[in-house]
Amino acid sequence: MRLGLSLRKQxxxxxxxxxxxxxxxxxxLFAWPLIRSLMLSFQRVTGLVQLKSxxxxxxxxxxxxxxDVRLIPVLTETLxxxxxxxxxxxxxxxxxxxxxARVRRGQTTLRAIFFMPVVIGSAGVIQxxxxxxxxxxxxxxxxxxxxxSAESSPLxxxxxxxxxxxLDRLTLIIxxxxxxxxxxxxxxNSIPPSLYEAAYVDGSTDWEAFWKITLPMLxxxxxxxxxxxxxxxxxxxxxxxxDYIMDVSIGASLRLxxxxxxxxxxxxxxxVLIVLLVRxxxxxxxxxxxxx
Amino acid sequence: xxxxxxxxxxYRRRFLQVNWTYVWMLPMAMAMVIPLVYTVSFAFKPLEExxxxxxxLFPKSPTTDNFQQLVLATSSMTVPFSRNIFNTVVTSVAVMxxxxxxxxxxxYPLAKYPLWGKNFVFAVVISALMFSPEVTQIPRYLxxxxxxxxxxxxxxxxxxxxxPLGLFLMKQFMEGVPSELLEASxxxxxxxxxxxxxxxxxxxxxxxxxLAIFSFIPTWNDYFTPLIFTRSESMKTLTLAMQTIGSxxxxxxxxxxxxxxxxxxxxPPVVLFIFMQxxxxxxxxxxxxxx
Numbered sequence: 001m002r003l004g005l006s007l008r009k010q011x012x013x014x015x016x017x018x019x020x021x022x023x024x025x026x027x028x029l030f031a032w033p034l035i036r037s038l039m040l041s042f043q044r045v046t047g048l049v050q051l052k053s054x055x056x057x058x059x060x061x062x063x064x065x066x067x068d069v070r071l072i073p074v075l076t077e078t079l080x081x082x083x084x085x086x087x088x089x090x091x092x093x094x095x096x097x098x099x100x101a102r103v104r105r106g107q108t109t110l111r112a113i114f115f116m117p118v119v120i121g122s123a124g125v126i127q128x129x130x131x132x133x134x135x136x137x138x139x140x141x142x143x144x145x146x147x148x149s150a151e152s153s154p155l156x157x158x159x160x161x162x163x164x165x166x167l168d169r170l171t172l173i174i175x176x177x178x179x180x181x182x183x184x185x186x187x188x189n190s191i192p193p194s195l196y197e198a199a200y201v202d203g204s205t206d207w208e209a210f211w212k213i214t215l216p217m218l219x220x221x222x223x224x225x226x227x228x229x230x231x232x233x234x235x236x237x238x239x240x241x242x243d244y245i246m247d248v249s250i251g252a253s254l255r256l257x258x259x260x261x262x263x264x265x266x267x268x269x270x271x272v273l274i275v276l277l278v279r280x281x282x283x284x285x286x287x288x289x290x291x292x
Numbered sequence: 293x294x295x296x297x298x299x300x301x302x303y304r305r306r307f308l309q310v311n312w313t314y315v316w317m318l319p320m321a322m323a324m325v326i327p328l329v330y331t332v333s334f335a336f337k338p339l340e341e342x343x344x345x346x347x348x349l350f351p352k353s354p355t356t357d358n359f360q361q362l363v364l365a366t367s368s369m370t371v372p373f374s375r376n377i378f379n380t381v382v383t384s385v386a387v388m389x390x391x392x393x394x395x396x397x398x399x400y401p402l403a404k405y406p407l408w409g410k411n412f413v414f415a416v417v418i419s420a421l422m423f424s425p426e427v428t429q430i431p432r433y434l435x436x437x438x439x440x441x442x443x444x445x446x447x448x449x450x451x452x453x454x455x456p457l458g459l460f461l462m463k464q465f466m467e468g469v470p471s472e473l474l475e476a477s478x479x480x481x482x483x484x485x486x487x488x489x490x491x492x493x494x495x496x497x498x499x500x501x502x503l504a505i506f507s508f509i510p511t512w513n514d515y516f517t518p519l520i521f522t523r524s525e526s527m528k529t530l531t532l533a534m535q536t537i538g539s540x541x542x543x544x545x546x547x548x549x550x551x552x553x554x555x556x557x558x559x560p561p562v563v564l565f566i567f568m569q570x571x572x573x574x575x576x577x578x579x580x581x582x583x
Contacts, residue, residue, distance in 0.1 A: 012406070014485070021398070025394065026420065029432060029450065029451050031416075033428040036431035099317055102313050110321060114321070178324075186499070189498070220464060263428075
């Protein structure tokens with residue numbers, strides 16, 4: 001590849017070669033389906049077999065906001081849950097990662113343990129399987145043993161109930177922190193120890209070092225973790241909105257067109273939220289390596 | 293992180309600190325492993341213990357009855373069970389290797405080159421991350437169908453390759469690699485491919501090891517993709533075969549088989565994860581990122 005091109009030009013050519021497999025894959029299997037589903041959202045399917053359809057303008061969208069009684073409650077509920085869960089997940093996983101980074105004996109084992117729910121949790125199959133094959137509450141409880149034991153405890157009612165609700169929520173949150181903890185531990189391990197060394201020589205305490213070194217150096221990872229958390233909960237098949245969309249489009253009614261429209265409404269909402277997150281955090285995130 | 297810190301002796305405090313760390317982590321760690329413990333213990337529980345409520349953590353009289361039931365259940369299927377296992381292994385490994393390769397290749401120029409249109413590509417990545425894959429599943433099916441890939445390994449592997457999360461993760465980590473390192477090797481006459489293979493990839497090993505785990509495990513556990521893209525029995529993956537076992541659970545004895553199967557499906561990701569985890573940690577200790 002030395003055709004008398006300047007180093008910079010060579011570099012750019014290689015750059016495009018490197019990116020091209022990803023671009024081709026994305027265009028073909030992501031962008032094109034996306035465009036089709038956008039088209040579908042403005043159409044009305046008339047023949048399901050060959051997917052015949054005619055243009056219907058904005059009828060699907062107006063139906064979503066004017067007639068659909070399920071959409072708005074499902075959306076607000078999901079967003080409300082998220083507003084509570086996101087900070088909790090981030091703070092919890094950051095604390096756990098810092099603790100993990102301090103541990104010298106058994107860090108590997110502990111980290112593996114904390115990632116376990118992700119390994120198991122993504123096995124939606126197993127949940128599916130247990131539900132389909134043996135629709136029994138006891139079977140389901142393999143996934144939520146703590147909740148079950150809390151429910152069957154003798155202390156039920158009164159003051160215990162709200163506490164238990166919080167605990168239930170915490171348990172579920174703990175199970176959703178595996179990836180974030182892993183990201184944070186990787187981030188913590190990549191902070192140069194010389195920074196801490198310098199700070200301690202100058203008489204810094206651990207507390208100060210956390211606020212002045214750990215947090216700024218970790219801020220890009222925190223943003224990644226926040227976005228991951230958002231995306232993870234929005235695309236979770238157990239998410240109520242996704243569940244509703246799937247129910248509309250491949251459930252009994254089989255309304256592909258309306259399902260596509262709902263999918264796009266949901267996508268735009270998520271998109272706005274993440275853009276807001278990135279914008280709001282742009283002043284707070286510190287990049288150590290320069291960005292070219 | 294404090295190990296390199298002080299010159300004055302603070303041993304006493306350090307001792308207490310570490311202890312507290314463990315005390316804090318213990319209940320959390322327990323909460324994390326309980327589902328796993330349940331899956332394992334259910335697989336070895338005799339039939340009469342499966343229905344105890346609340347379920348006890350450990351079986352009182354462990355048996356391998358459930359596994360025998362599983363063998364019985366799978367022997368009546370038209371395709372040997374090993375074929376389903378083979379399909380899942382091939383698919384998961386191919387997706388893992390492909391995702392890491394394509395993702396890192398694309399992330400490198402996006403992170404370090406002055407490329408025209410890279411901000412646009414990155415915007416596409418971010419939006420791709422947000423779109424629930426279930427929602428685009430129907431148009432995606434049409435395209436895979438038009439490409440004639442239905443019921444082949446291609447249909448199981450290719451749609452999962454250009455993972456936006458992979459590109460995002462790799463780009464984020466590659467930005468942290470000092471550009472001076474790349475400049476230095478460029479001046480020494482290294483080709484771009486060589487810089488990628490011998491500098492960028494070794495330095496971002498923790499990141500792509502993580503990505504490898506991220507892509508392997510969901511593919512291994514994936515139920516939706518094989519359900520939509522395969523038709524014949526011989527292309528069914530483990531998860532689909534398990535579904536068959538599950539739906540065949542008309543007799544009570546089959547419940548046990550379901551749990552044994554769940555245990556078997558869960559085992560490889562868990563083992564692979566523990567293995568990879570160790571490697572990730574080892575690499576991190578020596579990688580250039582740290583110094």
